Amino acid sequence: MVVEAWGTGRRDYSSNTEASVDPTPRSYQTTATCVFDEHISAKHYIEKTVELDFAENADTHHIHYLSVTADANVLIAVVLYDENGEMVFQDFGYQIIEHEFPHGIPVKEITVAIYNYSNEDIHVIYSHNGVQNTKTMRPNPFWMIS
Amino acid sequence: MSVEAWGTGRRDYSSNVELSVIPVARSHQVRRNTTTVWDLTSYSFITIDKEDVYGRFVLYAPLIGNKDYVLYTASLTYDAHVLIKAAFGLVNTEEWVGYRFQEKYGYGSVTFKFPKGFIIYKELHPPWYPAVFFLPGGYYVTFSTSLMETQL
Numbered sequence: 001m002v003v004e005a006w007g008t009g010r011r012d013y014s015s016n017t018e019a020s021v022d023p024t025p026r027s028y029q030t031t032a033t034c035v036f037d038e039h040i041s042a043k044h045y046i047e048k049t050v051e052l053d054f055a056e057n058a059d060t061h062h063i064h065y066l067s068v069t070a071d072a073n074v075l076i077a078v079v080l081y082d083e084n085g086e087m088v089f090q091d092f093g094y095q096i097i098e099h100e101f102p103h104g105i106p107v108k109e110i111t112v113a114i115y116n117y118s119n120e121d122i123h124v125i126y127s128h129n130g131v132q133n134t135k136t137m138r139p140n141p142f143w144m145i146s
Numbered sequence: 147m148s149v150e151a152w153g154t155g156r157r158d159y160s161s162n163v164e165l166s167v168i169p170v171a172r173s174h175q176v177r178r179n180t181t182t183v184w185d186l187t188s189y190s191f192i193t194i195d196k197e198d199v200y201g202r203f204v205l206y207a208p209l210i211g212n213k214d215y216v217l218y219t220a221s222l223t224y225d226a227h228v229l230i231k232a233a234f235g236l237v238n239t240e241e242w243v244g245y246r247f248q249e250k251y252g253y254g255s256v257t258f259k260f261p262k263g264f265i266i267y268k269e270l271h272p273p274w275y276p277a278v279f280f281l282p283g284g285y286y287v288t289f290s291t292s293l294m295e296t297q298l
Contacts, residue, residue: 035246069251127248
């Protein structure tokens with residue numbers, strides 16, 4: 001596209017003519033996601049470490065939303081540690097724990113501890129979502145997958 | 147439209163004369179909200195263990211086209227207070243494999259939340275579909291989404 005010069009003043013040599021608002025990220029980032037489920041016996045806890053270095057992506061997730069849910073209405077707790085062993089989040093809840101991090105928390109590796117305070121065995125699902133950087137501008141949609 | 151010069155200082159040659167505040171998207175995007183009701187009453191599952199209650203349904207397809215979508219929320223509600231395990235993700239309807247983006251248990255309802263938006267790229271083509279799966283049969287399900295759709 002060539003824009004003809006007109007008026008006075010400094011010429012505009014910018015080569016990029018874009019739609020002003022494109023609602024998808026155009027830079028080197030895409031959606032980040034991590035999901036796993038676990039069985040926890042009564043009065044027990046599990047601890048799981050996940051390295052967030054998925055193929056085609058760099059090694060950092062910026063978590064914006066986190067949820068832990070159980071298949072029974074019982075008291076559970078979640079503790080999230082980063083790659084340095086720093087505790088970045090802890091919460092209790094009955095059946096569901098969810099939290100938003102409006103500005104994101106950057107983690108390269110997470111260790112998640114989930115506690116079951118009830119007298120019954122349960123299944124739990126951990127999910128987090130956010131953004132991560134990528135090596136290409138517009139990644140293959142399947143690269144986002146954990 | 148021409149704007150008559152007035153006052154002193156540099157002239158404004160900008161070609162774009164716009165209303166300063168319009169509270170809706172004026173560019174290549176539009177907000178969409180969709181709601182679907184699925185009838186799962188013709189399906190039923192034998193309960194042996196909690197995990198065996200769930201059937202796999204692909205219940206989300208209309209978004210595939212030559213457009214990007216950014217999903218913000220998606221909620222499922224049942225017409226009964228039953229335990230639901232629901233995953234939102236991608237499903238290949240030919241090979242029946244799927245990837246989960248967010249998964250939850252809930253009683254009677256599950257809400258998926260993507261506060262910063264979750265991108266569904268237009269490079270996705272059938273047989274891959276954005277989908278909800280792992281649902282118990284035997285009920286009516288209402289599914290609502292709030293998303294942004296890019297315009298061609």
